Amino acid sequence: MYGxxxxxxxxxxxxxxxxxxxxxxxxxxxxxxxxxxxxxxGIEVGSDEHVDEIYIMKEIVKPNEKQxxxxxxxxxxxxxxxxxxxxxxxxxxxxxxxxxxxxYRYKYNKTISFNVGNKEGEKIIRCIISRDPINNECAKGGxxxxxxxxxxYVLKPLNCNxxxxxxxxxxxxxxxxxxxxxxxxxxIFYIMNDTNYTITYGNYGDFYIxxxxxxx
Numbered sequence: 001m002y003g004x005x006x007x008x009x010x011x012x013x014x015x016x017x018x019x020x021x022x023x024x025x026x027x028x029x030x031x032x033x034x035x036x037x038x039x040x041x042g043i044e045v046g047s048d049e050h051v052d053e054i055y056i057m058k059e060i061v062k063p064n065e066k067q068x069x070x071x072x073x074x075x076x077x078x079x080x081x082x083x084x085x086x087x088x089x090x091x092x093x094x095x096x097x098x099x100x101x102x103x104y105r106y107k108y109n110k111t112i113s114f115n116v117g118n119k120e121g122e123k124i125i126r127c128i129i130s131r132d133p134i135n136n137e138c139a140k141g142g143x144x145x146x147x148x149x150x151x152x153y154v155l156k157p158l159n160c161n162x163x164x165x166x167x168x169x170x171x172x173x174x175x176x177x178x179x180x181x182x183x184x185x186x187x188i189f190y191i192m193n194d195t196n197y198t199i200t201y202g203n204y205g206d207f208y209i210x211x212x213x214x215x216x
């Protein structure tokens with residue numbers, strides 16, 4: 001007796017992404033969490049104004065497309081003036097996307113969109129609030145400031161080629177032999193009974209589907 005079944009293979013780039021600062025670091029509203037990348041410190045200084053959260057539209061953006069970022073700022077509760085900034089690290093340099101005096105004295109969101117550029121790789125968004133003007137992409141002077149970061153990726157669409165043995169009928173004791181080559185490191189896996197089973201990692205190589213290990 002013969003049976004038919006369909007095997008779906010999934011190819012995912014090997015990256016870790018997050019759409020919020022808290023998802024990446026733990027809790028960006030914390031006053032003591034270091035939620036910025038070295039050498040900039042993300043620990044709030046002054047126990048007053050701070051960056052409460054960062055949101056991005058996409059964890060992976062295609063080259064030359066738009067990213068949307070929202071920074072949640074909490075200005076000082078006193079009659080002082082705060083300055084807010086949004087910076088973008090494109091892989092080579094920091095670009096200032098926003099600089100303004102905080103328009104409110106209560107927690108608010110500031111949203112901007114920008115072109116991510118054409119270079120692939122890891123990128124960083126930095127939201128800053130500071131009572132004193134800053135000289136570069138990291139607030140580190142004065143007595144009241146906070147830096148928060150979130151990373152995302154600019155990547156071209158994944159391109160993979162896969163070939164497998166071409167038999168139409170296999171016995172329970174046999175296996176399918178496959179070869180793959182991708183332009184980025186990937187994880188290849190299949191899903192059975194709502195469980196993910198990883199087959200292999202990497203850019204290229206051989207893998208096998210062993211029917212004796214499948215629950216059917």
